[in-house]
Amino acid sequence: MVLQTSLKNCLQLSCIFRTPKAGFRSTTSGGLIIQSVSNDVYENLAVEDWIHDHMNLENQQVLFLWRNSPAVVIGRHQNPWQECNLRLLRQKNIKLARRRSGGGTVYHDLGNINLTFFTNRKKYERTENLKLVVKALKALRPRLDVHVTDRYDILLDRQYKISGTAAKLGRTTAYHHCTLLCNADKLVLSSILKSPYKGLKSNATPSVPASVKNLFEEDPSLTCEMLLDAIAEQYATQHQIDHRITLINPADEVLLPGISNRVKELQNWEWVYGKTPKFSVSTCLHMVYKDSVLEVKVDMDIKHGRIEVCNIGLPEQWLPPALCSELVKSLTGSKFCPNETITLLRVFPQDDELHSRWNLLCENMMMLM
Amino acid sequence: VCIHRVRSCSSIGLVKSKYVCLFDKAAFKFSHQQRLFRTSAVSCGQIVQFKLSDIGEGITEVTVKEWYIKEGDSVSQFDSICEVQSDKASVTITSRYDGIIRKLHYNLDDIAYVGKPLVDIEIDASKGTVKEDVVETPPMSHEEHTHQEIKGHKTLATPAVRRLAMENNIKLSEVVGTGKDNRILKEDILNYLAKQTGAILPPSPKAEIMPPLPKSIPAAPKDKARKIPVPVSRPIVFSGKDKTEPVTGFHKAMVKTMSAALKIPHFGYCDEIDLTQLVQLREELKPVAQIRGIKLSFMPFFIKAASLGLLQYPVLNASLDESCQNVTYKASHNIGVAMDTEQGLIVPNVKNVQVCSVFEIAAELNRLQSLGSAGQLGTNDLTGGTFTLSNIGTIGGTYAKPVILPPEVAIGALGKIQVLPRFNEKGEVCKAQIMNVSWSADHRIIDGATMARFSNLWKSYLENPASMLLDLK
Numbered sequence: 001m002v003l004q005t006s007l008k009n010c011l012q013l014s015c016i017f018r019t020p021k022a023g024f025r026s027t028t029s030g031g032l033i034i035q036s037v038s039n040d041v042y043e044n045l046a047v048e049d050w051i052h053d054h055m056n057l058e059n060q061q062v063l064f065l066w067r068n069s070p071a072v073v074i075g076r077h078q079n080p081w082q083e084c085n086l087r088l089l090r091q092k093n094i095k096l097a098r099r100r101s102g103g104g105t106v107y108h109d110l111g112n113i114n115l116t117f118f119t120n121r122k123k124y125e126r127t128e129n130l131k132l133v134v135k136a137l138k139a140l141r142p143r144l145d146v147h148v149t150d151r152y153d154i155l156l157d158r159q160y161k162i163s164g165t166a167a168k169l170g171r172t173t174a175y176h177h178c179t180l181l182c183n184a185d186k187l188v189l190s191s192i193l194k195s196p197y198k199g200l201k202s203n204a205t206p207s208v209p210a211s212v213k214n215l216f217e218e219d220p221s222l223t224c225e226m227l228l229d230a231i232a233e234q235y236a237t238q239h240q241i242d243h244r245i246t247l248i249n250p251a252d253e254v255l256l257p258g259i260s261n262r263v264k265e266l267q268n269w270e271w272v273y274g275k276t277p278k279f280s281v282s283t284c285l286h287m288v289y290k291d292s293v294l295e296v297k298v299d300m301d302i303k304h305g306r307i308e309v310c311n312i313g314l315p316e317q318w319l320p321p322a323l324c325s326e327l328v329k330s331l332t333g334s335k336f337c338p339n340e341t342i343t344l345l346r347v348f349p350q351d352d353e354l355h356s357r358w359n360l361l362c363e364n365m366m367m368l369m
Numbered sequence: 370v371c372i373h374r375v376r377s378c379s380s381i382g383l384v385k386s387k388y389v390c391l392f393d394k395a396a397f398k399f400s401h402q403q404r405l406f407r408t409s410a411v412s413c414g415q416i417v418q419f420k421l422s423d424i425g426e427g428i429t430e431v432t433v434k435e436w437y438i439k440e441g442d443s444v445s446q447f448d449s450i451c452e453v454q455s456d457k458a459s460v461t462i463t464s465r466y467d468g469i470i471r472k473l474h475y476n477l478d479d480i481a482y483v484g485k486p487l488v489d490i491e492i493d494a495s496k497g498t499v500k501e502d503v504v505e506t507p508p509m510s511h512e513e514h515t516h517q518e519i520k521g522h523k524t525l526a527t528p529a530v531r532r533l534a535m536e537n538n539i540k541l542s543e544v545v546g547t548g549k550d551n552r553i554l555k556e557d558i559l560n561y562l563a564k565q566t567g568a569i570l571p572p573s574p575k576a577e578i579m580p581p582l583p584k585s586i587p588a589a590p591k592d593k594a595r596k597i598p599v600p601v602s603r604p605i606v607f608s609g610k611d612k613t614e615p616v617t618g619f620h621k622a623m624v625k626t627m628s629a630a631l632k633i634p635h636f637g638y639c640d641e642i643d644l645t646q647l648v649q650l651r652e653e654l655k656p657v658a659q660i661r662g663i664k665l666s667f668m669p670f671f672i673k674a675a676s677l678g679l680l681q682y683p684v685l686n687a688s689l690d691e692s693c694q695n696v697t698y699k700a701s702h703n704i705g706v707a708m709d710t711e712q713g714l715i716v717p718n719v720k721n722v723q724v725c726s727v728f729e730i731a732a733e734l735n736r737l738q739s740l741g742s743a744g745q746l747g748t749n750d751l752t753g754g755t756f757t758l759s760n761i762g763t764i765g766g767t768y769a770k771p772v773i774l775p776p777e778v779a780i781g782a783l784g785k786i787q788v789l790p791r792f793n794e795k796g797e798v799c800k801a802q803i804m805n806v807s808w809s810a811d812h813r814i815i816d817g818a819t820m821a822r823f824s825n826l827w828k829s830y831l832e833n834p835a836s837m838l839l840d841l842k
Contacts, residue, residue, distance in 0.1 A: 075457075076434070076454070090744075093743070100459065102459035103459075124425050152456075152457065165457055167458035169425070343622035359749075
């Protein structure tokens, strides 16, 4: 209760107001529209968490608007190795986040807007929210052919997905969030969401790939700001509240007590990778060594993001058995992550030949991660 | 007799009426074995089937994705029980009751149905009202029963006191009760805790204790006399626990390396270097390097000087085989630089320093540093080192005792550069930029004299950078 008051106090005191269209009438307790000033995916997801856990939504609903710098966001029960190209992700310094809601994997950048509809548990209604978005888009550009599907996607021209949905339900509150593609980088999107990893077997929720299109391609005069404004206006009208968007800063510990801990939790390897449901990797390495190609069968079981069981089928005597078992022993219990594996490279083989074989094997193993 | 007791207990649990079982003193060996055993319908555990409630939107089935509890765990109302997923929605199911989980009806990835049982919960025995004050500690395992008899303790306590004990992981059997019939009071728990942690506790607030013990008022002054007079403050309860986790990844690798290093007989040699001239030289060269896009630190100079030294004393760039039969003098000077990253110690090396210029070394260091901090160093960068320098001085310290990284035979640790007073040739006190170096070497093939001479040579290059020009290759 104290926390709700502090957010309410903020509204009256120090927050910055955007486009006060209806004058300075005091906000009724019907709804609230807030927008994040941060583009950090972890900070914004932490805000969602905070609101879900702390705000009393018995008599009010909240619309949260946010955008992120390049990031891949996977669903609560998904497998990042299955969903995206982690190698490319690391190379391009794109962040990886796991959200707390279900659903599939999406790519965010500043050309994509995110909308979160917070309600109490009873008022949880995804179709209504999406219809609101469609109404807002049509109000902005009446000729846009957009509609909501029964899978809670929004399609453009009956063909292209411009919005995906996910939801989180708690004991008393719930939220439904969705993306909206305005002007995102489609090239990066398609390359990053394609997994190069073979031989993965898992019960994690798989994503359903879809052809996407930016609204910008349909109408180059559209910008993210215009879309945000249109949706906020529609929300304000529907909930009979002021079209007033309150800016919030996810780094504000006073306004959102405990937020920095939530951000840390979301950034933690244990959450992002460690929460992956148990899966197995069964594949074949093709190692090019001198003039031949070696086929090495690899089988691993990975639980909590760590290698639980590891079997590497090397040709006889290619590496001394002691060294092989050394590698398997080191890998077992380690994180399924190239940064961890690389530390295992420090061994003391006797000669260069052995050393280069060892390096080759380690490098190939790292390619699986 | 104990078995008889347990059987009675279970039969009580299934029937809803009240039972009072008084066990005869004579039945036991020890005299103070009287245990007041009054139970209510709820005491021995009524199993309730907690059904999966309506998710909304007409959903009838969900997939169980994660259990937050397991059978035998105790839960409180509103604790999270599991996470289920339905059609892009992830739902956290929370408990409606306080109690102990007795059965999970589904495994991971099973389909669960709305309206059907999700878990069985045994309702908490301490749900009795305040009137029903004297509640026996819940039926425990056979051994604990026996244990309690031997100790001769009656563990009588109100529900509030029992909860306090449970929250602080205290066995009621270990607390001395000072109330009526050796009843355990809240103050007893707090005193017990104080003894554990040495904390100062407030005098007990009266509210919770008063109603059940109207008769103990005359006893109060006596109780008060026993308490330590303390200022009013919040009880400091330390609930920290030790944390054990397996050694993996970086730490595992370090364990391996350092265990191998232990086999090497180390000896140390330390010295002090006057870097006044080098500091000045670097100041002049920094902007030149900046124009070329490279950040110039002191390390490239240290590394190049080391390589020049190794040309004169190649045994320091060698490797001893496992059986100590052969020494291999390595042709390339691949000088490793210890780096502190988020995950731990990592040692990439600059290859072939013997043919690199100071600028080239600086460029390479920049590359390794940025890859290192991004966690993207390759296998080539991390293997093949022949000699290592560790600049611990960037963090702090003067002298150190570095550990040789096998299969190398020597390592140097550089302390921080300090401005200290020194005497110059004229005998005057002047400001000098002093850095300490600590070498460790493998005494099986390197002797003190060699290390000392190498160090002197390295020192002379750095104290008088112009002299490096004479020997630069």
